[in-house]
Amino acid sequence: xxxxxxxxxxxxxxxxxxxxxxxxxxxxxxxxxxxxxxxxxxxxxxxxxxxxxxxxxxxxxxxxxxxxxxxxxxxxxxxxxxxxxxxxxxxxxxxxxxxxxxxxxxxxxxxxxxxxxxxxxxxxxxxxxxxxxxxxxxxxxxxxxxxxxxxxxxxxxxxxxxxxxxxxxxxxxxxxxxxxxxxxxxxxxxxxxxxxxxxxxxxxxxxxxxxxxxxxxxxxxxxxxxxxxxxxxxxxxxxxxxxxxxxxxxxxxxxxxxxxxxxxxxxxxxxxxxxxxxxxxxxxxxxxx
Amino acid sequence: xxxxxxxxxxxxxxxxxxxxxxxxxxxxxxxxxxxxxxxxxxxxxxxxxxxxxxxxxxxxxxxxxxxxxxxxxxxxxxxxxxxxxxxxxxxxxxxxxxxxxxxxxxxxxxxxxxxxxxxxxxxxxxxxxxxxxxxxxxxxxxxxxxxxxxxxxxxxxxxxxxxxxxxxxxxxxxxxxxxxxxxxxxxxxxxxxxxxxxxxxxxxxxxxxxxxxxxxxxxxxxxxxxxxxxxxxxxxxxxxxxxxxxxxxxxxxxxxxxxxxxxxxxxxxxxxxxxxxxxxxxxxxxxxxxxxxxxxxxxxxxxxxxxxxxxxxxxxxxxxxxxxxxxx
Numbered sequence: 001x002x003x004x005x006x007x008x009x010x011x012x013x014x015x016x017x018x019x020x021x022x023x024x025x026x027x028x029x030x031x032x033x034x035x036x037x038x039x040x041x042x043x044x045x046x047x048x049x050x051x052x053x054x055x056x057x058x059x060x061x062x063x064x065x066x067x068x069x070x071x072x073x074x075x076x077x078x079x080x081x082x083x084x085x086x087x088x089x090x091x092x093x094x095x096x097x098x099x100x101x102x103x104x105x106x107x108x109x110x111x112x113x114x115x116x117x118x119x120x121x122x123x124x125x126x127x128x129x130x131x132x133x134x135x136x137x138x139x140x141x142x143x144x145x146x147x148x149x150x151x152x153x154x155x156x157x158x159x160x161x162x163x164x165x166x167x168x169x170x171x172x173x174x175x176x177x178x179x180x181x182x183x184x185x186x187x188x189x190x191x192x193x194x195x196x197x198x199x200x201x202x203x204x205x206x207x208x209x210x211x212x213x214x215x216x217x218x219x220x221x222x223x224x225x226x227x228x229x230x231x232x233x234x235x236x237x238x239x240x241x242x243x244x245x246x247x248x249x250x251x252x253x254x255x256x257x258x259x260x261x262x263x264x265x266x267x268x269x270x271x272x273x274x275x276x277x278x279x280x281x282x283x284x285x286x287x288x289x
Numbered sequence: 290x291x292x293x294x295x296x297x298x299x300x301x302x303x304x305x306x307x308x309x310x311x312x313x314x315x316x317x318x319x320x321x322x323x324x325x326x327x328x329x330x331x332x333x334x335x336x337x338x339x340x341x342x343x344x345x346x347x348x349x350x351x352x353x354x355x356x357x358x359x360x361x362x363x364x365x366x367x368x369x370x371x372x373x374x375x376x377x378x379x380x381x382x383x384x385x386x387x388x389x390x391x392x393x394x395x396x397x398x399x400x401x402x403x404x405x406x407x408x409x410x411x412x413x414x415x416x417x418x419x420x421x422x423x424x425x426x427x428x429x430x431x432x433x434x435x436x437x438x439x440x441x442x443x444x445x446x447x448x449x450x451x452x453x454x455x456x457x458x459x460x461x462x463x464x465x466x467x468x469x470x471x472x473x474x475x476x477x478x479x480x481x482x483x484x485x486x487x488x489x490x491x492x493x494x495x496x497x498x499x500x501x502x503x504x505x506x507x508x509x510x511x512x513x514x515x516x517x518x519x520x521x522x523x524x525x526x527x528x529x530x531x532x533x534x535x536x537x538x539x540x541x542x543x544x545x546x547x548x549x550x551x552x553x554x555x556x557x558x559x560x561x562x563x564x565x566x567x568x569x570x571x572x573x574x575x576x577x578x579x580x581x582x583x584x585x586x587x588x589x590x591x592x593x594x595x596x597x598x599x600x601x602x603x604x605x606x607x608x609x610x611x612x613x614x615x616x617x
Binding site: 118284 | 358360380384397398399
């Protein structure tokens with residue numbers, strides 16, 4: 001007798017699934033992430049970046065050419081505190097924070113043993129990957145918004161918000177400037193999705209969350225390293241981190257939309273590749289932890 | 290009839306009309322490298338049974354359980370849970386299965402309550418409106434109500450184990466898979482778990498409970514399976530499996546030589562001097578009354594005469610070997 005026609009008298013009462021089950025799962029994931037003190041502390045670190053820059057500028061007034069891009073304009077217009085803070089946070093702090101949370105996403109559950117209980121609830125592996133990816137993406141957006149928000153508020157308090165003199169020399173209204181700021185935040189978030197997805201992939205490879213975090217941060221560092229070698233100029237354009245600072249394009253009179261779309265597409269392509277790999281790995285993974 | 294691992298044994302045991310099986314595997318096999326952790330296992334857990342899954346550490350019990358629940362892929366063989374193929378129907382089968390696998394695991398920085406809420410939020414088949422009630426009920430059932438707001442980190446081993454059981458009871462289940470559920474529990478806790486298992490079984494829940502606490506299993510199980518080195522050695526109702534061990538006769542006497550001679554004359558196997566004044570032998574097909582008559586006729590003085598079946602522990606040790614060595 002084959003298993004297919006095995007004897008099971010009572011039909012299996014399949015329980016109905018409830019509407020909004022995925023949003024319930026997503027909210028639970030966000031609650032889990034944001035209730036963890038470590039993750040809140042990391043957001044705190046991001047908030048500190050514009051605070052330090054703001055105070056430093058207030059007490060010293062550096063000239064154009066010293067320090068990171070945009071810092072010379074901060075004392076004239078608080079809005080530039082946002083751009084300076086993002087420029088400072090992008091190479092190190094943001095990858096660090098994203099690396100920790102994305103690296104922990106699945107490896108943390110595996111290492112703690114909670115993965116086997118999630119999978120037997122059951123959360124199917126595809127849903128698990130989807131909710132973990134969405135969670136990390138949301139956390140990334142929150143991180144960028146914190147740098148932006150704190151920069152904006154503090155910039156306004158310390159230096160006031162005025163009409164914006166763009167990099168191209170044109171002047172636009174404050175409203176236009178704020179819109180551009182929002183677009184900058186959106187671009188930076190999308191640009192970081194590639195790394196965040198990389199972290200989720202690395203996280204499916206191991207049960208050791210710390211190793212996954214370090215590897216993810218390593219990805220960003222390695223890309224930046226390659227980006228700094230002039231002999232490798234030919235591949236610079238497709239590096240994970242190369243166009244992160246491309247948001248400056250949004251601060252010109254004539255915005256090169258094609259370039260921005262091309263760069264965004266590259267970051268999303270990175271994300272798609274990493275997530276495909278993560279899916280291939282997670283759906284075939286033996287869970288022995 | 291004797292218990293065996295052959296497919297049809299359970300089906301024809303008590304009820305000729307085949308008993309529906311809650312868990313059924315055919316030729317289930319899993320290798321890790323060159324080592325075969327689970328070797329062609331045909332597990333049969335009848336619906337409504339309390340099935341004691343026994344075996345020494347490292348014998349493949351947990352690997353089998355992980356394959357049943359879709360955590361590990363099988364190299365060969367088929368699995369059916371509640372009449373459905375696994376892991377193909379995992380999404381519709383597992384909501385009806387509660388599991389405790391290799392000890393509890395929860396988020397350290399969340400309270401017991403929040404940990405259960407986390408799991409309940411992940412279950413698409415859980416009604417969010419009744420979530421609060423069901424969590425409260427599950428916690429009450431395992432006696433954790435008072436500690437529900439404490440962080441998991443601060444739980445004792447026994448409390449962690451209880452929370453694991455509570456998670457398995459968040460929804461009504463048709464099947465409970467409990468891997469070492471009494472690990473770390475004090476005698477009271479052990480008794481409570483036993484009580485809980487009986488209570489659930491009387492409601493019709495099938496329970497697959499793995500353990501190496503044989504006395505525990507003997508008290509609560511209706512069926513047992515004994516596994517060693519990846520092979521399911523015996524399986525059947527507790528009675529069947531125990532009846533396989535042959536009856537032993539134990540005679541207390543000052544005339545040990547005389548009694549030994551008598552037993553040998555009757556053709557009993559394994560005639561042995563167990564103590565200074567005690568002779569044991571395996572009864573085999575010899576009727577007990579013949580033994581008594583023989584001994585009395587020989588004029589041996591007898592202080593005690595007992596026949597006994599081996600208990601689960603005797604059988605377990607006979608099948609899986611003694612000593613502390615991990616199987617592999």
